[in-house]
Amino acid sequence: MADKIALVTGSARGIGQGIARALKGQFRVILSATREPENVEIPADLAGCDYIRCNIASSADRKHVFEWIEEKYGRLDLLVNNAGVAPLVREDILKATEESFDRVLGINLRGTYFMCQHGANYMLACKEKAFEDYEPRIVNISSMSSYTSSTARGEYCISKAGISMVTKLFADRLAEYGISVFEVQPGIVATDMTAVVREKYDRLIADGLTPIRRIGLPEDIGKAVAALASGAFDFCTGTVIHADGGFHIQRL
Numbered sequence: 001m002a003d004k005i006a007l008v009t010g011s012a013r014g015i016g017q018g019i020a021r022a023l024k025g026q027f028r029v030i031l032s033a034t035r036e037p038e039n040v041e042i043p044a045d046l047a048g049c050d051y052i053r054c055n056i057a058s059s060a061d062r063k064h065v066f067e068w069i070e071e072k073y074g075r076l077d078l079l080v081n082n083a084g085v086a087p088l089v090r091e092d093i094l095k096a097t098e099e100s101f102d103r104v105l106g107i108n109l110r111g112t113y114f115m116c117q118h119g120a121n122y123m124l125a126c127k128e129k130a131f132e133d134y135e136p137r138i139v140n141i142s143s144m145s146s147y148t149s150s151t152a153r154g155e156y157c158i159s160k161a162g163i164s165m166v167t168k169l170f171a172d173r174l175a176e177y178g179i180s181v182f183e184v185q186p187g188i189v190a191t192d193m194t195a196v197v198r199e200k201y202d203r204l205i206a207d208g209l210t211p212i213r214r215i216g217l218p219e220d221i222g223k224a225v226a227a228l229a230s231g232a233f234d235f236c237t238g239t240v241i242h243a244d245g246g247f248h249i250q251r252l
Helices: 014-023 059-072 098-127 154-177 199-206 216-229
Strands: 005-008 028-033 050-053 078-081 139-142 180-186 240-243
Touching: 005 014, 005 059, 014 028, 028 199, 050 059, 050 139, 059 098, 078 098, 098 139, 098 154, 139 154, 139 216, 154 180, 180 216, 216 240
Parallel strands: 005 028, 005 078, 028 050, 078 139, 139 180, 180 240
Antiparallel strands: none
16 A cells, blocks of 8 residues: 555545545545545445545534544645535525525635645645655645536535635645645536436537537546646646536637
Protein backbone atom coordinates (compact mmCIF):
# COMPACT_ATOMS: atom_id res chain seq x y z
CA MET A 1 0.00 0.00 0.00
CA ALA A 2 1.23 3.47 -0.88
CA ASP A 3 2.59 5.61 1.95
CA LYS A 4 1.07 8.80 0.59
CA ILE A 5 -2.27 9.77 2.12
CA ALA A 6 -5.34 11.19 0.34
CA LEU A 7 -8.57 12.40 1.91
CA VAL A 8 -11.63 12.44 -0.34
CA THR A 9 -14.70 14.11 1.16
CA GLY A 10 -18.18 13.11 0.09
CA SER A 11 -16.89 9.68 -0.92
CA ALA A 12 -19.59 7.35 0.41
CA ARG A 13 -21.03 7.21 -3.12
CA GLY A 14 -21.09 8.78 -6.57
CA ILE A 15 -18.28 11.00 -7.81
CA GLY A 16 -16.42 10.70 -4.52
CA GLN A 17 -16.18 6.94 -4.85
CA GLY A 18 -15.10 7.29 -8.48
CA ILE A 19 -12.28 9.56 -7.31
CA ALA A 20 -11.31 7.17 -4.51
CA ARG A 21 -11.10 4.26 -6.96
CA ALA A 22 -8.87 6.22 -9.31
CA LEU A 23 -6.53 7.22 -6.47
CA LYS A 24 -6.24 3.84 -4.77
CA GLY A 25 -2.82 2.37 -5.44
CA GLN A 26 -1.29 5.81 -5.85
CA PHE A 27 -2.40 6.75 -2.32
CA ARG A 28 -3.75 5.27 0.85
CA VAL A 29 -7.26 6.71 0.53
CA ILE A 30 -9.39 7.95 3.40
CA LEU A 31 -13.11 7.97 2.62
CA SER A 32 -15.31 10.53 4.32
CA ALA A 33 -18.98 11.53 4.40
CA THR A 34 -21.67 12.56 6.86
CA ARG A 35 -22.95 9.04 7.50
CA GLU A 36 -22.00 7.14 10.62
CA PRO A 37 -19.47 4.37 9.90
CA GLU A 38 -21.99 1.61 10.64
CA ASN A 39 -24.23 3.00 7.89
CA VAL A 40 -21.53 3.03 5.22
CA GLU A 41 -20.98 0.05 2.96
CA ILE A 42 -17.49 0.19 1.49
CA PRO A 43 -17.36 -1.54 -1.91
CA ALA A 44 -15.08 -4.53 -2.30
CA ASP A 45 -12.74 -2.65 -4.64
CA LEU A 46 -12.20 -0.02 -1.94
CA ALA A 47 -11.56 -2.53 0.81
CA GLY A 48 -8.73 -1.38 3.02
CA CYS A 49 -9.66 2.28 2.80
CA ASP A 50 -10.29 3.98 6.11
CA TYR A 51 -13.53 5.85 6.66
CA ILE A 52 -14.11 8.85 8.92
CA ARG A 53 -17.35 10.70 9.40
CA CYS A 54 -17.19 14.42 8.63
CA ASN A 55 -19.82 17.05 8.00
CA ILE A 56 -17.71 19.70 6.29
CA ALA A 57 -20.19 22.37 7.41
CA SER A 58 -19.17 21.67 11.03
CA SER A 59 -16.05 23.37 12.37
CA ALA A 60 -15.72 20.67 15.03
CA ASP A 61 -15.86 17.91 12.41
CA ARG A 62 -13.31 19.63 10.20
CA LYS A 63 -10.91 20.03 13.12
CA HIS A 64 -11.42 16.42 14.20
CA VAL A 65 -10.64 15.00 10.76
CA PHE A 66 -7.21 16.62 10.59
CA GLU A 67 -6.41 15.73 14.19
CA TRP A 68 -7.34 12.11 13.40
CA ILE A 69 -5.17 12.11 10.27
CA GLU A 70 -2.22 13.50 12.22
CA GLU A 71 -2.64 10.89 14.94
CA LYS A 72 -3.01 7.94 12.55
CA TYR A 73 -0.79 8.88 9.60
CA GLY A 74 1.19 12.00 10.46
CA ARG A 75 0.80 13.44 6.96
CA LEU A 76 -1.67 14.35 4.22
CA ASP A 77 -0.51 14.44 0.60
CA LEU A 78 -3.78 15.10 -1.20
CA LEU A 79 -7.01 16.78 -0.14
CA VAL A 80 -9.94 16.33 -2.53
CA ASN A 81 -12.86 18.57 -1.57
CA ASN A 82 -15.73 16.76 -3.25
CA ALA A 83 -18.49 16.90 -0.62
CA GLY A 84 -21.52 18.94 -1.61
CA VAL A 85 -25.29 18.99 -1.75
CA ALA A 86 -28.05 20.11 -4.09
CA PRO A 87 -31.08 22.05 -2.86
CA LEU A 88 -33.64 19.81 -1.19
CA VAL A 89 -36.25 21.36 -3.49
CA ARG A 90 -35.60 22.95 -6.88
CA GLU A 91 -37.19 26.37 -6.55
CA ASP A 92 -37.27 29.32 -8.93
CA ILE A 93 -34.97 32.09 -7.73
CA LEU A 94 -38.02 34.35 -7.37
CA LYS A 95 -39.29 32.01 -4.66
CA ALA A 96 -36.14 30.40 -3.22
CA THR A 97 -35.82 30.49 0.57
CA GLU A 98 -33.09 31.83 2.78
CA GLU A 99 -33.00 28.47 4.57
CA SER A 100 -32.13 26.64 1.36
CA PHE A 101 -29.54 29.27 0.41
CA ASP A 102 -27.87 29.05 3.81
CA ARG A 103 -27.84 25.24 3.79
CA VAL A 104 -26.34 24.88 0.32
CA LEU A 105 -23.73 27.61 0.70
CA GLY A 106 -22.93 26.52 4.25
CA ILE A 107 -21.94 23.08 3.01
CA ASN A 108 -20.70 23.61 -0.53
CA LEU A 109 -18.91 26.94 -0.21
CA ARG A 110 -18.23 27.68 3.44
CA GLY A 111 -17.39 24.05 4.14
CA THR A 112 -15.01 23.80 1.19
CA TYR A 113 -13.33 27.11 2.04
CA PHE A 114 -12.53 26.04 5.57
CA MET A 115 -11.53 22.51 4.53
CA CYS A 116 -8.99 24.21 2.25
CA GLN A 117 -7.83 26.36 5.15
CA HIS A 118 -7.42 23.39 7.48
CA GLY A 119 -5.80 21.32 4.75
CA ALA A 120 -3.39 24.07 3.76
CA ASN A 121 -2.26 24.73 7.32
CA TYR A 122 -1.83 21.02 7.99
CA MET A 123 0.18 20.56 4.79
CA LEU A 124 2.42 23.47 5.75
CA ALA A 125 2.99 21.83 9.14
CA CYS A 126 3.80 18.56 7.38
CA LYS A 127 6.35 20.35 5.20
CA GLU A 128 8.22 21.31 8.34
CA LYS A 129 8.68 17.59 9.04
CA ALA A 130 10.84 17.48 5.89
CA PHE A 131 9.46 14.29 4.38
CA GLU A 132 11.69 13.28 1.50
CA ASP A 133 8.89 12.89 -1.05
CA TYR A 134 6.31 15.37 0.25
CA GLU A 135 4.55 17.24 -2.58
CA PRO A 136 1.05 18.03 -1.29
CA ARG A 137 -1.84 19.11 -3.50
CA ILE A 138 -5.46 20.21 -3.13
CA VAL A 139 -8.20 19.48 -5.66
CA ASN A 140 -11.61 21.15 -5.40
CA ILE A 141 -14.58 19.63 -7.20
CA SER A 142 -16.97 22.32 -8.40
CA SER A 143 -19.34 21.96 -11.37
CA MET A 144 -20.25 23.29 -14.78
CA SER A 145 -22.91 25.07 -12.70
CA SER A 146 -20.15 27.44 -11.57
CA TYR A 147 -20.66 29.31 -14.87
CA THR A 148 -24.01 27.97 -16.14
CA SER A 149 -27.30 29.54 -15.11
CA SER A 150 -29.90 27.18 -13.63
CA THR A 151 -32.61 29.47 -12.31
CA ALA A 152 -34.36 26.63 -10.46
CA ARG A 153 -31.29 26.04 -8.26
CA GLY A 154 -29.56 29.38 -8.01
CA GLU A 155 -28.05 28.68 -4.59
CA TYR A 156 -26.24 25.66 -6.03
CA CYS A 157 -24.81 27.67 -8.93
CA ILE A 158 -23.63 30.42 -6.58
CA SER A 159 -21.99 27.91 -4.26
CA LYS A 160 -20.07 26.31 -7.14
CA ALA A 161 -19.04 29.67 -8.57
CA GLY A 162 -17.66 30.49 -5.14
CA ILE A 163 -15.55 27.32 -5.16
CA SER A 164 -13.88 28.59 -8.33
CA MET A 165 -12.70 31.66 -6.43
CA VAL A 166 -11.71 29.57 -3.41
CA THR A 167 -9.45 27.60 -5.75
CA LYS A 168 -7.85 30.76 -7.16
CA LEU A 169 -7.30 32.23 -3.70
CA PHE A 170 -5.62 29.18 -2.23
CA ALA A 171 -3.64 28.54 -5.41
CA ASP A 172 -2.27 32.08 -5.15
CA ARG A 173 -1.57 31.89 -1.43
CA LEU A 174 0.10 28.47 -1.46
CA ALA A 175 2.16 28.73 -4.63
CA GLU A 176 5.22 30.01 -2.76
CA TYR A 177 5.19 26.82 -0.69
CA GLY A 178 4.98 24.51 -3.68
CA ILE A 179 1.40 23.41 -2.97
CA SER A 180 -0.66 23.28 -6.16
CA VAL A 181 -4.42 23.81 -5.98
CA PHE A 182 -6.69 22.68 -8.80
CA GLU A 183 -10.35 22.73 -9.72
CA VAL A 184 -12.26 20.02 -11.57
CA GLN A 185 -15.61 21.05 -13.05
CA PRO A 186 -17.75 17.96 -13.70
CA GLY A 187 -20.51 18.16 -16.25
CA ILE A 188 -23.57 15.92 -16.25
CA VAL A 189 -22.53 12.80 -14.36
CA ALA A 190 -24.58 9.69 -13.58
CA THR A 191 -25.06 9.96 -9.81
CA ASP A 192 -27.89 9.90 -7.30
CA MET A 193 -28.08 13.68 -7.62
CA THR A 194 -28.83 13.56 -11.35
CA ALA A 195 -30.94 10.39 -11.28
CA VAL A 196 -34.18 12.32 -10.84
CA VAL A 197 -33.63 14.16 -14.14
CA ARG A 198 -31.68 11.46 -15.98
CA GLU A 199 -34.26 11.07 -18.76
CA LYS A 200 -34.11 14.80 -19.51
CA TYR A 201 -30.31 14.83 -19.57
CA ASP A 202 -30.10 11.73 -21.76
CA ARG A 203 -32.38 13.40 -24.28
CA LEU A 204 -30.44 16.68 -24.25
CA ILE A 205 -27.11 14.89 -24.67
CA ALA A 206 -28.46 12.81 -27.53
CA ASP A 207 -29.61 16.05 -29.17
CA GLY A 208 -26.09 17.50 -28.97
CA LEU A 209 -25.91 19.35 -25.65
CA THR A 210 -22.35 18.05 -25.27
CA PRO A 211 -19.91 17.30 -28.13
CA ILE A 212 -19.11 13.97 -26.47
CA ARG A 213 -22.56 12.42 -26.64
CA ARG A 214 -22.73 10.40 -23.47
CA ILE A 215 -23.37 11.11 -19.83
CA GLY A 216 -20.32 11.32 -17.62
CA LEU A 217 -19.41 8.62 -15.14
CA PRO A 218 -17.84 8.98 -11.68
CA GLU A 219 -14.68 7.32 -12.99
CA ASP A 220 -14.32 10.07 -15.60
CA ILE A 221 -13.94 12.58 -12.79
CA GLY A 222 -11.70 10.18 -10.89
CA LYS A 223 -9.28 9.94 -13.81
CA ALA A 224 -9.03 13.74 -14.01
CA VAL A 225 -8.28 14.00 -10.28
CA ALA A 226 -5.72 11.19 -10.47
CA ALA A 227 -3.90 12.98 -13.30
CA LEU A 228 -3.71 16.19 -11.25
CA ALA A 229 -2.59 14.23 -8.19
CA SER A 230 0.18 12.48 -10.10
CA GLY A 231 2.46 15.52 -10.22
CA ALA A 232 2.25 15.82 -14.01
CA PHE A 233 0.69 19.29 -13.67
CA ASP A 234 2.92 20.75 -10.99
CA PHE A 235 3.98 23.73 -13.10
CA CYS A 236 0.28 24.63 -12.97
CA THR A 237 -1.82 25.95 -10.13
CA GLY A 238 -5.31 27.42 -10.07
CA THR A 239 -5.89 25.32 -13.18
CA VAL A 240 -9.44 24.30 -14.10
CA ILE A 241 -10.15 20.94 -15.71
CA HIS A 242 -13.48 20.75 -17.58
CA ALA A 243 -14.57 17.12 -17.14
CA ASP A 244 -17.85 17.78 -18.90
CA GLY A 245 -17.92 16.08 -22.29
CA GLY A 246 -17.05 19.40 -23.92
CA PHE A 247 -20.06 21.27 -22.53
CA HIS A 248 -17.92 24.37 -21.88
CA ILE A 249 -17.16 24.83 -25.57
CA GLN A 250 -19.22 27.71 -26.97
CA ARG A 251 -20.64 26.54 -30.28
CA LEU A 252 -22.74 27.88 -33.11
